[in-house]
Amino acid sequence: QGTWHEAAALSALSEGEPHGIEIGRHHIALYRVGNEFYATSNICTHAEALLSDGMLDGCEIECPLHMGRFDIRTGEALTSPVEIDIQTYPVRVTGDRLEVCLP
Ligand code: FES
Numbered sequence: 001q002g003t004w005h006e007a008a009a010l011s012a013l014s015e016g017e018p019h020g021i022e023i024g025r026h027h028i029a030l031y032r033v034g035n036e037f038y039a040t041s042n043i044c045t046h047a048e049a050l051l052s053d054g055m056l057d058g059c060e061i062e063c064p065l066h067m068g069r070f071d072i073r074t075g076e077a078l079t080s081p082v083e084i085d086i087q088t089y090p091v092r093v094t095g096d097r098l099e100v101c102l103p
Pocket residue numbers: 044045046047048049063064065066067068081082
């Protein structure tokens with residue numbers, strides 16, 4: 001069970017441009033792929049670079065520091081050097097806003 005929080009205006013989320021936000025102590029990266037939206041932790045599990053500074057390739061985010069990749073849909077760590085999956089969060093669209101559910 002989590003709590004829904006307003007995360008961003010949909011107009012602030014561009015295809016292929018990860019968007020970093022902070023809600024309380026949570027650092028979150030938001031992504032738009034077509035008309036689908038996803039949210040993950042923004043902190044790479046390898047050495048804490050910000051994924052929102054990375055490159056989004058389809059549904060894969062590439063970390064800007066050592067080029068490890070995660071699947072933004074599942075959080076799965078896909079390529080070396082990342083080994084630990086990244087946290088993902090449920091999202092929903094309410095009107096023209098994106099909301100994210102945090103634990
Ligand atoms: Fe992300 Fe090293 S900090 S791959």
